[in-house]
Amino acid sequence: MNIPNQPKISAKRVSVYYGAKRAIDDVSLDFDERYVTALIGPSGCGKSTFLRTLNRMNDTVPNARVEGDITLDGEDIYDPSMDVVQLRARVGMVFQKPNPFPKSIFENVAYGPRIHGLAANKTQMAEIVEQSLRRAGLWDEVKDRLSDSGTALSGGQQQRLCIARAIAVDPEVILMDEPCSALDPIATAKIEELIHELNGRYAIVIVTHNMQQAARVSQRTAFFHLGTVVEYGATSDIFTNPRQERTKDYITGRYG
Amino acid sequence: MSETLVAQLPVGAAEPDERAPTDWRTQSMQRRIRQRYAAERRFRLLGLAAVVLSAGFLAVLLVTMVYNGASGFVQTRIALPVDFARAGLVLDPARLRGPGADLALAAAGVEDATDNAAVAAFGKDGATLLSDGAWLSVRAAIKRDPAIMNGRSIVWVPASEAIDSAAKRADSPANEAIVAQLKARGALSTGFNWPFLTASDSNDSTRAGIWGAFKGSLFTMVVTLLIAFPVGVLSALYLEEYAPRNRWTDLIEVSINNLAAVPSIIFGLLGLAVFLGTMGLPRSAPIVGGLTLALMTMPVIVIAGRNAIKGVPPSIRDAALGIGASPVQVVFHHVLPLALPGILTGTIIGMARALGETAPLLMIGMRAFISAPPGRISDPSTVLPVQIFLWSDQIDRGFVEKTSAAIIVLLVFLLAMNGFAIYLRNKFETRW
């Protein structure tokens, strides 16, 4: 049961430390499930680190420490009683370099539902795979070769396969870490169109280096600098009339 | 000289770090380039020479072995006419069809009958022409076809060491004459030496076979693999995936690396002291040999396994974790399949080394004369390398060729093992 105005993910006063070094400093952001939210900022400013706190991927880094509260639908995701495996199914992630499993296309998409037990039989599994590939805009291109290796696809297709894989476990949020930076312009355009179609069904948070892309795909934008959020607001406001000088300097190319 | 070089710029006219354009066509430049290419060629030739030298050594080894051992696979046989009807065998043909056949044959006096037949065919020294085990062939012939007992028939029996030797290579004139005689009568033939592959060790070189040692090696290898592979792979997985990075794990890593370099005879001492002494396991048994060799092979598998697991790209792990796989699922569904080729390579290397090990097995007692192949892994046995070692000590000429023949068998075994492992590795190799 979702109160329409409660944000899907809410981060309050989050700080992330790698050993003694502080990478994220007191960040508070709310992510609405209706929107695509873009995180922009220069290299090393903490956007990817912050993104990874949202699905606890920082747990895999040995000396990472997260402080503050992050809640998904009101539940604290760092609470010891939260099942991290289930969390990662509810909050899916797509990475910068397409990383399909070295298995068949069908297996790539079916792996998630299989380990979470989402399909009761083979027919259901086939349905889930088809639906996920359709939603990712890949079905027509691969429906005749589902047993081909996932790594034999082109870069753009591989990325869409990774998106289909994330969709297959029926997530509520999809996190994307610079999903197009390894792709050519046409593949990038297809992914952006896909994000547009997924908008509304899933809350999407996308980290990007490319400001034009952030302007094209998102409704909300947060500008990160040196581990803090400098400005957060509607995308059109940020890009036509930002309130902070630092934001303006960054987006007009006067930074550094 | 100054014409060929770029003209000097007047001082102060240009910035201090301004460089004159390089002239690539001067003599010194050309010479330098030629020298570089010459160095390239030299290096390639050196590499080629190294490869040719190694291949040459290998070729010499193989050729020598094959040359010496080929004759070990050849058996000389003599045609022995036996008059069964008059041989005086105490045997009821009817009993040969039932379960008591072996018992009946044992009491039938086949050995004497064979000797008599030899004397009858070849003169008073006829028995010396035949191998000591010739009567076994006669017995086998009777068992195969009891009907021959009714009349005369010719049984091919193995020749004695002397005749065998004379037939294959130059020997004393007397033996050679006998061989020529037998050949003229059509009573001598040479054929493939199947008993070599199916019989066990014997003091008689014509009857000696490697099956006992082969089976012993097989059992030992199986025990080694069954212990070393799971333990090695699981250790590698734990050390790479789960163990924290601190002084203790560093110590373990250093220890394992050193263990792989320990001389094998030390493992033999360990086996002697612990497995035979403290644990009281049966001496000279494949289980003890396998345990000892497993200790030796495990570090190799752990090292190869760790490198293979390290080589799995973190992007695959991230992808699996991101989908919600638990750490165990990540390891067994994704990391292990991708690391398997590397692990199998390490296993091949380890097992090949274990197959050829002699010293540790000698220490645990596998040097005794074993005349029957082991039935279980706790029966005393010997292994191929030890068998080769024992035969090489023998004086009889016949054992020289048997030694080389056994080496060939060992090499074939090794090749087969490696070939199978490489097949497995290629099957699991996936590109990502």
Add this chain to the structure above:
Amino acid sequence: MGSMEHTVKAFDADIGQLRGLIAQMGGLAEQAIGAAMEALRLHDLEGARRIIDGDKRIDALEMEVEQLAVRIIALRAPLADDLREVVAALKIAGVVERIGDYAKNIAKRVPTIESHGEIEPLSVLPAMSVLAVQMVHDALDAFAARDAAAAEEVCARDRQVDDFYNSLFRVLVTHMMENPKTIGQVAQLLFVAKNLERVGDHATNVAEMVYFSATGTHMAERDRGPNSYLTPTA
């Protein structure tokens, strides 16, 4: 405002070129107005001809500005204040071109007005033109400096120009009623006055765009005074 330069220096060069073109256009337009009023005063037909020909130059510059602005948008993808500046420059060029057209319009009327020394009220005309030209000048200065406050100040002055025009209108109409023989010429002069009033209005348009470019918000609706055309001449 002195914000840092762009990391890509060519971007700064492009923006600089844009501003330079606007400044050039503005200068030519201001000159044209002044020269037209002079030609009017001296009944200088040759001067008027030169002004009419010179307007082509302003038109050409406007096309150049348009091309450059489109190029900057396509190639540099400007954002925030850069974007607003380019859009403002585009619109200001159009407005300045129209100001140039008004100068041409005034110059065209020079042959028709033989002497207006006898028409008394016209002595305010030069003052009105100076004021209007000053407004244009100041608005373009505000653009160069991205000064929102200066822009607001220019808008405030339009009131004066409007007042000038209103009083002149009443006086000239009275004059025409009293001296019907002069209707022909006075009517022309009315148009000249109207053109000057329009120049003042356009100057405020420029100022509004400067304000938007500098701040990102629109100027508050300013008080334009009573809508004079509807009040009966008193």
